[in-house]
Amino acid sequence: MRILVCVKRVPAPGAKILVTEDGQDVDAAHLGFTTSPHEECALEEAVQIAEREGGEVTVLTLGEAAAEEQLRYAASVGAHNAVLIPTDGEPWDPQRTARAISQAITDLEAADGAFDLILFGNESADSGGFQVGVRCAYALGRPIVNGIKGIEFADGVASARREIDGGYEVYEVPLPAVFGVKEGINLPRYPTMKGRLASKKVEVASMELQADSGGLARVRLHRPEEQVSETVILGTGADAAGAVCDLLEELGVL
Amino acid sequence: MTLLVVLEHDRGDLADASLEALTAGRGLAAANGWPMHAVIVGANGENLASDAAKYGAEVSHVVGHDMLVDFGPEAWGESVAQLARSIDAGAVMASGTERGNEVLAQIAARLDEPFVANCVTVTPGDPWEITRVQWGGSLLEDTTLVAGMKLLTYGHHSLEPSPADSAGDGSTIAFTPELDATLARTIVQDRTVLTKGVTLATAPVVVSGGRGVGSAEGFGPLEELAELLGGRVGCSRAVTNNGWRPHSDQVGQTGTRIAPEIYIATGISGAIQHWVGAMASKNILAINTDAEANMVVKAGHAVIADLHQVVPAIIDEVKKRKGLA
Structure with missing residues (x-):
């Protein structure tokens, strides 16, 4: 099975997230970078499927040159091929991003054959636009379902599970198919030393692509106004139980 | 022009998030001087027209088709896109739930229009000025939107639903989309409920x-x-x-x-x-x-x-x- 996974490089914030002075981006001066969590799980799923069903995993990202770090990471946990669509570092809007990725997929398939399965993250951790995967699938004329937390195959059909409140629903989607994957579909592995070493040798293919911008233009990022409220300390030990129960009664839940 | 609000439901069981969407949509429609209409896709949807009216929808478009019994992102997206085109809607919106964002993305792909997910405030004008959620709500993004048809979702839990001062009369208009049989490929085939009663999302x-x-x-x-x-x-x-x-x-x-x-x-x-x-x-x-x-x-x-x-x-x-x- 030929599988493509599309990932995004995002900052890894801890307890607080800061914005640059011009308001155009997250201030990542003191932050590391990571693969957006849903996509990290999409990658793990692709590698597991290839291990189970046989096949090859290609990982693709659109971003600044530094995004090579996430491609090498993907290679260190089992991706076979890596593709970078370089940008100038400015954030691309969702339509522009989807146009470039769709074009890249078309070109990759023309060269090496169609992908049976294409996985995206359900939404990126940073901009959270909820649309690039859907736009690409539509451009390629392929089915897509989002929110997927389980995929199995039988007779050219992917049986995909999606979580709903208190349960799940099942879709039976013929291949080739595209899915938006959510964290929880698996627990991503950590790279082994052998994997890390091997990833250094993987060739990262660069695809220079231009695409028209869409109708959304960022003005600025800012932090929401925080409601500053004093925390009421109900106690410092087991003897706080009475005060906690008073609060629960006051709120009508006890 | 009209503002369309897509309601989310399973066989007539309305999602609470849709009441938020109607509440937000009412304000946005008024700001534009447009009427607000509801869109109800899928089986038993006509039962929801009275809820939509209570929250200010003038009319509900009940979208019916043999393929539209259970949820399917492609079939729902295609249906609403056809309806929006046929009435020349100025904007289509939903609540920013899993399905709401997915259906709007499907519409956006089909119409090749921008889609703004999880808005907090929307100010019509030239261009429209929007504040939306990034990083799940840790940051806000101010953005401008230039589009033929405006497609957006409101962040779930970003406002309290409230009924309209003057309710609509609950009238409905039937709409039958033309759906290619291949779109059946992404319709829900089976549904399993594991937890009865309160769930993590709804527990008090x-x-x-x-x-x-x-x-x-x-x-x-x-x-x-x-x-x-x-x-x-x-x-x-x-x-x-x-x-x-x-x-x-x-x-x-x-x-x-x-x-x-x-x-x-x-x-x-x-x-x-x-x-x-x-x-x-x-x-x-x-x-x-x-x-x-x-x-x-x-x-x-x-x-x-x-x-x-x-x-x-x-x-x-x-x-x-x-x-x-």
């Missing part, structure tokens, strides 16, 4: 544990407390990454967004990823040994102590007050 009380709980077994007392209060157990991402709880219990940006009456967060430091899933809670009680933890600083109430001592004491006190001990 959520008792959550983080790294500080220390082990899978450590969640026993949290389970007991949640059950006594008619609530559910939640957890942080560190806990699911350690395999102590299933991912379906995870509260956070990549887990479940909750809005309970009270969120009891024990042994949770409150990293951004977790906080944005819990911040819509009406009240937060943090139990943590670290008085400087982000969760403690942001909570309305806190107990600065070891959860392994405090939680059993709370259980005893709750039992006493309920006459169980």
